[in-house]
Amino acid sequence: MTDTGPIPRRAARQAKARRRRRRNAGVGLSVLLVAAAATGWAVYGRGGSPADAAGGPVATAGGTHTAAAKPAARPTATEPAGTVTLAFAGDVHFTERTANRLGVDPALGPMSTALTAADFAMVNLESAITTRGTPQPKKYHFRTTPDALGALQRSGIDAVTMANNHAVDYGAQGLTDSLAAQHDSPIPVLGIGADEAAAYRPYVTTINGVRLAVVAASQVQDYTNQKFRAGPGSPGIASALDRPRLLQAVRAAKRQADVVVVYLHWGTEGQSCPGPEQKSIAADLSAAGATAVVGTHAHLMLGSGMLGPTYVAYGFGNFLWYGSSPYPHSDQTGVTTLTVTRGKVAKAVFTPALVDGKGVPQPQQGAAARQITDRYAQLRGCTGLATAPH
Incomplete structure (x- = not known):
């Protein structure tokens, strides 16, 4: 298909x-x-x-x-970095009504166009990557095969985060399989690792002469964050609940890069306004040098805008989603594309979409697009953020 x-x-x-x-x-x-x-x-x-x-x-x-024998020179203080475009969307998984998307190209549907158009695109893979393991003592369990990573790459995705509350739904065996899939993945898989050094380590690359670093972690207070948090000698996810460790990772990334993105799993399911813990960590990450702090988890969109020099998006919502969520507007979603010039966010563009009956985000036009875009803009009202340049 x-x-x-x-x-x-x-x-x-x-x-x-x-x-x-x-x-x-x-x-x-x-x-x-x-x-x-x-x-x-x-x-x-x-x-x-x-x-x-x-x-x-x-x-x-x-x-x-x-490999190239002579890498391009990094811009100096008198030679500002160039421009890079970064696209982000929300929660993705391949199970139940979306399981068959592994046989569809592009798996993410027509919204792949907006993702492919950016220099760098990223989503949250809300799933373990395993066919084995034991379901953990929690209500929902999501898993997929390593084919999901190739399917996402063909949809224009350049990196995924697995720092979320479903990355270890199938226990230690499932985690072992996920780490094996990470090792062989055609794209970077962030926020999970064989130990805390690997889980918090940024992905660093150069695009258009711009050094980009991306860090991922989960702030969700849940079973996964308590039982499968990566430690000095133990595998698991990167946790934003260990704030000093996350800030250390972001500062280290800032020393290597012109642009630093932090992709978090955060917020409260069903709540369209950020909680105090989100606002607090966003401020700390901004102070640590983050160019953008973005994330997912609430199953609906939250507001976005500028926190001083830092772009913050408190929630992208569902994107490729297995079923309906019991919250109003949970099918509203989209792709956010940032244009970053000389290390600063110069433009933020939101491309609206609606998750259809098959779980696939479909681009919207006309009045339907305006309705989603207008509502998304109104969500900024409870964030304390300033309007982003557009």
Whole structure:
């Protein structure tokens, strides 16, 4: 099956592939020095190693390639960083009514057009990646296969977070499988790792000469965050409940990058206004150097805007969703695209969508689009945020 959007999918994929090639060619020497001891997606990307930066042959799950021998120079203080576009959407999983989306290209439907158009796009994968394990003592259990990561890549996604309350729905065995899928993934999987150093480690890349770092964590007070929080020698998710550890990760990311994004799982289900714990951590992350703080969990959209120099989106809502949520407006969703120039958010554009009866976000036009967009703008009223540039 194939879904078609406003532009041909092949052209969109080719355009994004060109951007990815430019991005890979620009990996800076500074990242190599910072992460000489790291492996995997942590800094270099999948299959990365010091040889990657040196231009030697690199073995990956997809074969052997030769990296660019001379990375692009990082902008200096007198040479401001360029412009990068970042697209974000909400919660995604492949189960029940959305399980068959693994056989559809693009899996995320026509909204993939908005995601593919950005230089970098990211969603929350609300699921364990396993076919084994034991359901944990909780009400809902979500899982999928490693094929989901390739399906998301083909939908224009460049990275996912698994720092959420469903990443370990199938216990230790499921977590082991998820970490194996992370290792072999065609895209970075953030917010989960073999220990806390891996779980909190930022994904760092260069796009259009701009150094981008992304950190992910969960602030949700739940079974997963209590029982499967990554520790010094134990696997699990990155927890925003350990605020000092998260802030440490963000400050470290800021030392490496021009633009720092923090993608959180946060808020309270069914509440369309951010709670005090969200506002508090957003302020701390802004002070730590975050360019943007975004996230999901409430199953509906929350307001967004500027907190000083930092763009904050308190909730993107459901995106590719297995069933209906018992909250008003839970089917309203969309893609938020940020244009970041010289390290600052210069524009925020919201592309509205509505989750249909099959769980797929469908772009909206005319009066239907205005209704969702207007309501989304009104949600800013309880956030304390200023209007973002548009």
